[in-house]
Amino acid sequence: MFDSLANALGKAYHAIVGQKVLTEANVDDGIRAVRQALLEADVNFQVAKEFVADVRQRVLGQKVISSVEPGQQFVKCFHDSLTDLLGGQATGLPIASNGPLILMMCGLQGSGKTTTCAKLALWLRKNKKKNPRLVAADLQRPAAVEQLQSLGKQLGIAVHAEPTTARPPEVCRRGVEFAKAHGHDVVILDTAGRLHIDELLMRELQEVHDKCKPHGVLLVCDAMLGQDAVNSAKEFHARLPLHGLILTKVDGDSRGGAALSIVKVTGRPILFAGVGEKPDDLEEFDPSRMAGRILGMGDVIGLVEKAQSVIDEKEAEQAARKMQKGQFNFEDFLGQLNMIRKLGPLKKVLGMLPGVGSMLKDVDLDDKHFKRLEAIIQSMTVRERQRPEVIDLPRRRRIAQGSGNPLDAVNGLIKQFKTMQDMMKRMGKGGGLPPGLDGLLGGGGGAGPKRGGGGFPGGFPGGFPGGGRGFPGGRRR
Amino acid sequence: MVFGKLLSALKKTRDVLTAGLSRLFSGRKLDEAFLEDLEEVLYNSDLGPVGTRIVEDLKVSYKKREVKDIAEVPPFLRRKLIAMLEGCEAPLVRAPQAPTVILVVGVNGAGKTTSIAKLARHLQLQGKSVLLGAGDTFRAAAVEQLTMWALRMNIPIIKQGTGADPAAVAFDAVAAAIARKVDYLILDTAGRLHTQKNLMTELEKIVRVVKKNLPDAPHETLLVLDGTTGQNAIRQASEFAKSAPITGLILAKMDGTAKGGAVFGIRDVLPVPVKFLGVGEGLEDLEPFRVESYVDAILKFDNPAGS
Numbered sequence: 001m002f003d004s005l006a007n008a009l010g011k012a013y014h015a016i017v018g019q020k021v022l023t024e025a026n027v028d029d030g031i032r033a034v035r036q037a038l039l040e041a042d043v044n045f046q047v048a049k050e051f052v053a054d055v056r057q058r059v060l061g062q063k064v065i066s067s068v069e070p071g072q073q074f075v076k077c078f079h080d081s082l083t084d085l086l087g088g089q090a091t092g093l094p095i096a097s098n099g100p101l102i103l104m105m106c107g108l109q110g111s112g113k114t115t116t117c118a119k120l121a122l123w124l125r126k127n128k129k130k131n132p133r134l135v136a137a138d139l140q141r142p143a144a145v146e147q148l149q150s151l152g153k154q155l156g157i158a159v160h161a162e163p164t165t166a167r168p169p170e171v172c173r174r175g176v177e178f179a180k181a182h183g184h185d186v187v188i189l190d191t192a193g194r195l196h197i198d199e200l201l202m203r204e205l206q207e208v209h210d211k212c213k214p215h216g217v218l219l220v221c222d223a224m225l226g227q228d229a230v231n232s233a234k235e236f237h238a239r240l241p242l243h244g245l246i247l248t249k250v251d252g253d254s255r256g257g258a259a260l261s262i263v264k265v266t267g268r269p270i271l272f273a274g275v276g277e278k279p280d281d282l283e284e285f286d287p288s289r290m291a292g293r294i295l296g297m298g299d300v301i302g303l304v305e306k307a308q309s310v311i312d313e314k315e316a317e318q319a320a321r322k323m324q325k326g327q328f329n330f331e332d333f334l335g336q337l338n339m340i341r342k343l344g345p346l347k348k349v350l351g352m353l354p355g356v357g358s359m360l361k362d363v364d365l366d367d368k369h370f371k372r373l374e375a376i377i378q379s380m381t382v383r384e385r386q387r388p389e390v391i392d393l394p395r396r397r398r399i400a401q402g403s404g405n406p407l408d409a410v411n412g413l414i415k416q417f418k419t420m421q422d423m424m425k426r427m428g429k430g431g432g433l434p435p436g437l438d439g440l441l442g443g444g445g446g447a448g449p450k451r452g453g454g455g456f457p458g459g460f461p462g463g464f465p466g467g468g469r470g471f472p473g474g475r476r477r
Numbered sequence: 478m479v480f481g482k483l484l485s486a487l488k489k490t491r492d493v494l495t496a497g498l499s500r501l502f503s504g505r506k507l508d509e510a511f512l513e514d515l516e517e518v519l520y521n522s523d524l525g526p527v528g529t530r531i532v533e534d535l536k537v538s539y540k541k542r543e544v545k546d547i548a549e550v551p552p553f554l555r556r557k558l559i560a561m562l563e564g565c566e567a568p569l570v571r572a573p574q575a576p577t578v579i580l581v582v583g584v585n586g587a588g589k590t591t592s593i594a595k596l597a598r599h600l601q602l603q604g605k606s607v608l609l610g611a612g613d614t615f616r617a618a619a620v621e622q623l624t625m626w627a628l629r630m631n632i633p634i635i636k637q638g639t640g641a642d643p644a645a646v647a648f649d650a651v652a653a654a655i656a657r658k659v660d661y662l663i664l665d666t667a668g669r670l671h672t673q674k675n676l677m678t679e680l681e682k683i684v685r686v687v688k689k690n691l692p693d694a695p696h697e698t699l700l701v702l703d704g705t706t707g708q709n710a711i712r713q714a715s716e717f718a719k720s721a722p723i724t725g726l727i728l729a730k731m732d733g734t735a736k737g738g739a740v741f742g743i744r745d746v747l748p749v750p751v752k753f754l755g756v757g758e759g760l761e762d763l764e765p766f767r768v769e770s771y772v773d774a775i776l777k778f779d780n781p782a783g784s
Contacts, residue, residue, distance in 0.1 A: 040526065042707035045517050109730060110586030110703060115616075140758075141591075142625035147618035150639070154617070195733045222586065226523040226707025228735035249585060252670040254709040277585075277615075277673075 041255030086287035087269025107220035109193030112248035135175030140192035196235035216243030229258035523738035567750035578694035583701035585668030588729030594626035595763035610650030611636035671716030710739035
């Protein structure tokens with residue numbers, strides 16, 4: 001998502017980058033490119049007009065800082081405007097002062113409400129240690145209740161469901177009461193998809209709101225929406241005070257312009273983004289970081305956070321020690337591979353690095369490569385994995401056959417592994433270690449295979465460095 | 478009237494667009510400012526860059542004195558829009574020998590399952606025998622959803638559990654359609670974003686497997702597009718066409734205020750007919766697409782006095 005905005009900004013940037021100072025003329029060139037990109041990305045006409053005017057004012061209104069290039073200044077202004085448009089600072093879910101937190105989902109048909117309900121419940125349980133209960137109040141679409149029940153079962157989340165003959169406001173009310181009685185601290189109401197012009201159904205939504213007094217109403221919007229997004233969002237917001245938005249299907253190639261328009265016309269921020277089909281594919285939305293991603297600045301914070309959530313610190317530390325001592329073997333390597341894979345699809349992970357995202361746009365990066373490495377290692381015996389030096393040609397042939405790979409692939413992996421090992425040994429001896437890294441590793445002690453040689457005071461800050469070091473080695477092919 | 482429903486469904490559409498148009502035309506001259514406003518109005522109906530193209534054409538026609546004043550602009554627009562949708566109108570294909578296999582594809586939440594139910598109903602009302610294949614084995618309770626529609630219409634359905642191989646379901650359904658000598662088999666598939674390569678490959682496999690028992694099938698592969706989708710609908714059309722032999726479109730959710738104007742841009746990447754419009758939540762809220770009615774309903778030129 002947002003790719004074309006990033007590209008257009010690149011153009012604008014290049015138009016300005018060579019200039020010594022920002023003038024009205026060269027700023028307007030950049031602005032025009034930005035406006036065009038916004039329009040092609042389904043941003044509402046009026047919203048695009050106002051946004052562009054805002055960027056222009058910021059650029060021309062700022063003081064000239066001689067040490068900063070005009071292009072960078074322009075990007076900074078664009079970034080700030082975009083952050084503002086996306087809703088400024090990150091805002092979380094509402095807080096319930098007493099009783100369970102009641103959240104109510106609403107939106108058009110097919111925007112992804114039911115799936116998002118389950119994702120949000122899972123997110124709350126995982127990240128906020130909550131005990132959520134879902135309420136199946138979409139009695140309109142056939143089998144919507146069954147869908148929520150089946151998702152609940154799959155994720156181990158309680159679902160309140162009633163026969164479809166009941167009325168949704170009553171179901172919600174009873175669902176909330178039930179949740180209170182059973183000690184749930186979050187209730188998520190899944191309502192039926194409805195058109196904003198359907199008077200009857202919109203009234204029903206208001207009735208649900210009156211009966212349950214939710215702490216927050218969340219509008220679920222499809223990232224692929226067109227111009228009409230503004231009309232429907234306005235109407236929903238007029239009927240029910242929205243707390244925020246959840247943007248779905250962000251993993252498509254939509255340019256997401258409608259989302260910007262919705263934020264602008266409702267004045268409500270995007271809280272979460274649905275980024276895939278798996279139940280845990282829901283990300284907290286941070287406007288500033290998303291703006292950075294749009295501008296190709298990457299999302300390093302997001303990457304580090306993700307890494308911290310999946311990488312086992314102790315395991316990483318252990319691996320790092322072994323590396324230093326030159327004891328790193330294929331089993332450790334496999335462990336590291338798995339850690340990296342837990343971060344998600346490679347393309348997604350690399351896309352979070354500054355500048356890499358746009359480079360990868362047309363690259364067909366798949367994770368099969370990892371699987372192949374895994375298959376090769378798994379075709380080794382335990383002894384071979386622990387002592388890679390014993391692997392001779394007949395063993396390599398067997399491994400190749402066993403894993404369904406050509407001999408070359410096995411040779412390649414082993415050669416690569418050896419290079420990596422040598423490099424690590426050198427690093428462990430403190431040879432070519434850059435001073436900064438030296439400090440990070442706690443004085444670069446631990447020379448030789450002796451245990452406890454120099455000691456590793458304190459361990460590493462976060463688990464990522466250890467896991468990260470295995471990464472470049474494993475990837476060099 | 479056949480198009481009564483479409484007209485009323487598009488009423489809001491017209492209100493939005495014609496409100497713009499009538500405001501645009503009253504007391505104006507055909508000048509640069511007018512052209513800019515016209516572009517904005519077309520743009521707001523999801524025509525996207527096509528709107529810019531139309532305005533450029535209008536400028537050229539004005540220079541050539543083909544369009545002389547503002548009164549000639551509405552008929553010009555009508556002609557233009559209709560010409561752009563040439564070949565967009567076509568009946569459902571029928572195989573020379575039954576069964577006719579219709580494969581239905583689209584992104585998540587576009588409205589595939591509901592459209593299938595409506596399509597089945599449409600055929601049933603014509604006295605045809607229909608069989609459904611529950612090929613969305615991915616989304617929770619998708620099979621149940623289609624089964625409920627089938628029960629309501631008393632139409633048989635071939636299904637396996639959630640998580641089953643969709644290609645296997647397709648294979649079974651084709652075999653059953655042949656054995657039971659039904660007129661039409663409609664195959665559902667899971668919603669998939671066109672950017673997900675593995676899922677698009679899965680779609681290719683489904684098409685291959687359908688051909689095993691019936692080499693000329695699927696006779697129709699219909700791409701369901703959400704009428705509220707913006708320019709991304711064009712990407713969807715071109716990407717889906719790479720993995721499945723798309724023969725037509727169904728434009729769903731046309732009963733809201735959305736215009737479905739992306740259809741114009743789709744012509745450039747995938748010139749297949751729009752077969753149906755989804756205009757409501759009921760089983761019979763499916764209408765064959767008619768170019769003139771669609772354009773008129775959008776521009777409201779069928780009743781200029783009323784605007």
